[in-house]
Amino acid sequence: MRHKLYQFSFSLIAVLLIVIMPISAQDSELATLDPTGINWHEWDDAQLQGINLIISDFNENNEWNVRVNAVALGSSRNIRQRLDNGQANQQLPNLSGALFITDAQRYYLNGTLIPLDTYLNDPTWGFTNDELTDINPNILAMNRVATEPFDNQLLSFPIGISANVMSVNLEMLEELGFDAPPTTLDDLRSIACAASETTKANGEQIKGFPIRLSAQDMYSFIVSQGGTIFDEESLTISFTDEVTIEVLTFFQTLHNDGCAYIPESAFSNTRDFAFGLNPLAVGSSAGVPFIQADIAFRGSGIENWVNTTVPWANDQRTLQLFLRSVAIFDSSPEENLATWLFIKHLANTQSQITWAETAQYQPYTQSGLSGLSSDFLTENPQFDQVRQLMLDEDVRLWVSPSAFGMDTVNDMFRQLIIDVLDGANIEETAQAAELAANEALQAEQALLMESAP
Numbered sequence: 001m002r003h004k005l006y007q008f009s010f011s012l013i014a015v016l017l018i019v020i021m022p023i024s025a026q027d028s029e030l031a032t033l034d035p036t037g038i039n040w041h042e043w044d045d046a047q048l049q050g051i052n053l054i055i056s057d058f059n060e061n062n063e064w065n066v067r068v069n070a071v072a073l074g075s076s077r078n079i080r081q082r083l084d085n086g087q088a089n090q091q092l093p094n095l096s097g098a099l100f101i102t103d104a105q106r107y108y109l110n111g112t113l114i115p116l117d118t119y120l121n122d123p124t125w126g127f128t129n130d131e132l133t134d135i136n137p138n139i140l141a142m143n144r145v146a147t148e149p150f151d152n153q154l155l156s157f158p159i160g161i162s163a164n165v166m167s168v169n170l171e172m173l174e175e176l177g178f179d180a181p182p183t184t185l186d187d188l189r190s191i192a193c194a195a196s197e198t199t200k201a202n203g204e205q206i207k208g209f210p211i212r213l214s215a216q217d218m219y220s221f222i223v224s225q226g227g228t229i230f231d232e233e234s235l236t237i238s239f240t241d242e243v244t245i246e247v248l249t250f251f252q253t254l255h256n257d258g259c260a261y262i263p264e265s266a267f268s269n270t271r272d273f274a275f276g277l278n279p280l281a282v283g284s285s286a287g288v289p290f291i292q293a294d295i296a297f298r299g300s301g302i303e304n305w306v307n308t309t310v311p312w313a314n315d316q317r318t319l320q321l322f323l324r325s326v327a328i329f330d331s332s333p334e335e336n337l338a339t340w341l342f343i344k345h346l347a348n349t350q351s352q353i354t355w356a357e358t359a360q361y362q363p364y365t366q367s368g369l370s371g372l373s374s375d376f377l378t379e380n381p382q383f384d385q386v387r388q389l390m391l392d393e394d395v396r397l398w399v400s401p402s403a404f405g406m407d408t409v410n411d412m413f414r415q416l417i418i419d420v421l422d423g424a425n426i427e428e429t430a431q432a433a434e435l436a437a438n439e440a441l442q443a444e445q446a447l448l449m450e451s452a453p
Helices: 045-061 076-089 101-109 129-134 137-141 170-176 185-196 215-224 242-256 268-274 285-298 333-346 349-359 366-371 374-379 381-391 406-421 426-451
Strands: 012-016 039-041 068-072 095-099 157-169 280-284 305-308 318-328 396-399
Touching: 045 068, 045 285, 045 333, 045 349, 095 101, 095 333, 101 318, 137 157, 157 170, 157 215, 157 268, 157 285, 157 333, 157 349, 157 381, 170 185, 170 305, 185 242, 185 280, 215 242, 215 318, 215 406, 242 406, 242 426, 268 280, 268 285, 280 285, 285 305, 285 381, 305 381, 318 333, 318 381, 333 349, 349 366, 374 381, 406 426
Parallel strands: 039 095, 318 396
Antiparallel strands: 012 039, 012 068, 095 318, 157 280, 157 305, 157 318
């Protein structure tokens, strides 16, 4: 399995078995509960290794004798389908991964997902002040939606941070006559066109820049050039922003000139990169283990490569962040509490370090960041490069709009990319897509208010 555009395509089912040690506590509305429950989550390969270590630590050391047993389920799309089917059949898990804030909003409106503030702030089962201080508040805030009917409730809890990055093969760049990753679109064009005119020693053709059919990838380029996609105050979409038109024109021309290509799948761009078949590829920062595995599988011998931002204009250098999260699906009070205990375990310092050093998600706690070993950072320079970007005050951190209905908008923007690369008139097609996207967003917002609990 491979990670999706800002995410990963993995799933597990984990079962929290019945608690055999009762808990007593005071001054808590949850104090009389004994935790028990069922938990689903999602990972594979390096991520599976990391989550198994975290589960093993929880199973061996939690004082309530709660146990987690993990069983692989499938892809992120499959787990969403299982969740949707589970709602109809009343067979939902207590905890699920594969969630972004837009997913959490949908399940909250369906009455199956419960906000976490009661647990977060509970004097018995919640985080202490020191523990809360350790967690990056901006990351927690990404799982809150201020507008009605969500009312700034914490709908899900982060498991780690990734970013949309450009992987650059410095060895190939040097062979092509370039000494650094592209910082402008003109740089990107020069590199991509030079690559597309090159063959390897064995006669294999080097490709240009792989344009994934991904709204999020294109958003990264647009905001890094100073463009906008969404107006938070008016809840309106803009596909005809001047910069957006310029970026779409750039990629249409790049594709028409034979300097760019559409990858066969969402992940073949980074596979081609690992095989030494292109010099640059955009994907998730947490995809490093998969690139490393493909380099080893192909025997391409690529060693000198970096993760950086996409090209930018003026002072608009931007790193788009993605927040993979878990959420509790409502069951018995005991099951809900048990599920929360495992979420707390995911946030402790050792779990954060384990997850970062195996799955290569960036920690969201200060203790996790400071606890990463120097050996790990030295051995995983691409991870540290993203970490340094996140700490760089000159790099703007940006998160894709989370308004209810943005999943539909993103699908429409993806179709716009397809049409543009197929040769459509950009301004006319973007204008039509913008109109349709705003109509769809307004309809979704109306449905949101009708569905409000």
